[in-house]
Amino acid sequence: MAVRKMLAKEVTDKVLNKENLFILDVRNVSDFNDWKIEGENFEYLNVPYFELLDGVEGILSKLPSDKEILVVCAKEGSSMMVAEMLSDEGIDTAYLSGGMKSWSEHLYKAKVYEDEDIKVYQFVRVGKGCLSYMVVSDDEALIVDPARFVDEYIEAAKEDGAKITHIVDSHLHADHISGGKELADKTGASYYLMKSEGAIFDFKPFEEHEKIEFKNIELEVLAVKTPGHTPGSVSFFVNKKLLFSGDTIFVSGLGRPNLGNKVREWANDLYNTVFNKVSEIADDVIVLPAHYADFDEELNAEGYIGDTLGNIRTRNEKMFNATREDFLNDVEKSASSVKPPNFEEIIMINRGVQEADVERKQELEIGPNRCAVHHTD
Missing domain, CATH: 3.40.250.10 (Rhodanese-like domain)
Known part of the structure; x- marks a missing residue:
């Protein structure tokens, strides 16, 4: 046989x-x-x-x-x-x-949203729990939080008759290698990242670009930044309808602020983000995160990972209604668990401080996603 x-x-x-x-x-x-x-x-x-x-x-x-x-x-x-x-x-x-x-490297593409102005696709890295996105308007495309498999995005844009012109990273990723810099080099697209994340290569800092507009896309960087998971974490509000939340808000939890050895301080930032900035966003806005924790739990009926902010508030009611002290204690308890393996080296590569060949990148990325805080009972 x-x-x-x-x-x-x-x-x-x-x-x-x-x-x-x-x-x-x-x-x-x-x-x-x-x-x-x-x-x-x-x-x-x-x-x-x-x-x-x-x-x-x-x-x-x-x-x-x-x-x-x-x-x-x-x-x-x-x-x-x-x-x-x-x-x-x-x-x-x-x-x-x-x-x-x-298994760690496979991406599959799902359509998330379409109206007269934009089409939105989600790229799901099932073996790693990572999510990235392509937003197409006319013949231009925006890529959000790209993985290192840059040819997949170039091919996807080509299939839609578009050229990649803008690339954004919501934060300096710690569990996988970003494709942002390489994709920008290959396509000539503008690449945006927070200056405070410490990258040493050329990019357009969000501190100087609070709004990106092209074709029928208006991307707003939420209040410049929504810190918590990392100090320079940002979320992107596209056309007042879609919130690309990076690792700030997940379908089933919030980003873990445990990678800088300042858990309490960063958890306080996360609290301010959730209760002061996110609280102003309408319930019907679709939240599209950069990671997920449980595929079967978080995949929705439309075939992608994401949900309305209203449903996420309801599902994570304890976190979204907690007092500051309870919130900080809850996040601290969750953040004390295992950090992403090899995260320090991955961060150095994503900053441009260190280089690695494909084989080394594969080795560094092996393992699960550990970026989410789930509310603890």
């Missing part, structure tokens, strides 16, 4: 369609517990590869006989070998092409 190669796109389709899938993950137990492919109807068996070197007979009774099994490892090699061993036993088996690295 031949072993089949399964692409990350096919796995993503199974997640979206809530299909059944049995995954045999042959990475170390700690790696599996920290980060795995998640689907609502997925089943799992985690057996480290080194335990299977002498054969797979010991796990055959734990595997289903009536469904295909997907074998997963970090890079691909180990899963191919185990998949072939299972296939020799007559089991219908596939392996994940490129392993968890390919």
Whole structure:
């Protein structure tokens, strides 16, 4: 029986369609517990590869006989070998092409919004929990919080008959490498970032551009900045209808202010942002964050991750109605958990202070998103 190669796109389709899938993950137990492919109807068996070197007979009774099994490892090699061993036993088996690295890098595009002025697309990085966006107006496109896979945005814009002319990053990302600088270099687009985030390359500082207007797009930088997750975090209000909230507001929580060792101080900034700035925004505005924590929970009926601000206020009522002291205590408690792995090196790369090749970037980004604060009960 031949072993089949399964692409990350096919796995993503199974997640979206809530299909059944049995995954045999042959990475170390700690790696599996920290980060795995998640689907609502997925089943799992985690057996480290080194335990299977002498054969797979010991796990055959734990595997289903009536469904295909997907074998997963970090890079691909180990899963191919185990998949072939299972296939020799007559089991219908596939392996994940490129392993968890390919899962971490796959993007899929979903349409979020369209009216007579603009079209908005969301790029979902399912394996990493990162979200980026393209806003198209006539023949120009704005990219929000791009990942490092810059050709995907260039191709998407081309499909819409548009050229990328503006790129914005809501903050200096700590869990993934930004594609903003490289995308700007490739397209000649204007790239905007807060000066206070410390980048050393050329960009247009938001401190000097509180409003960006082109074609039928009006992008407002909310009160210059909405600090909390990082000191220079900003949110973007587009055409008074869409709030690209970066890591300030999520569908199910708020950004974690724990990366600068000033949790209490930054949590206080986050409180002021939520209660003084965001409180003035209407309930029917659509919030589009830069990350999510739980795909199945946060994917809405329209097929993208986002919600109206009114629904988010209701869902996170405790946070949006807390006293300052309760809010600070709640955020401190949540922010004490694990920080994104390798975040210091990722920040240095995103600032332009340090360089890394593609392989190093892949290694740095491996692992889950850890940017959200969920209200604690």
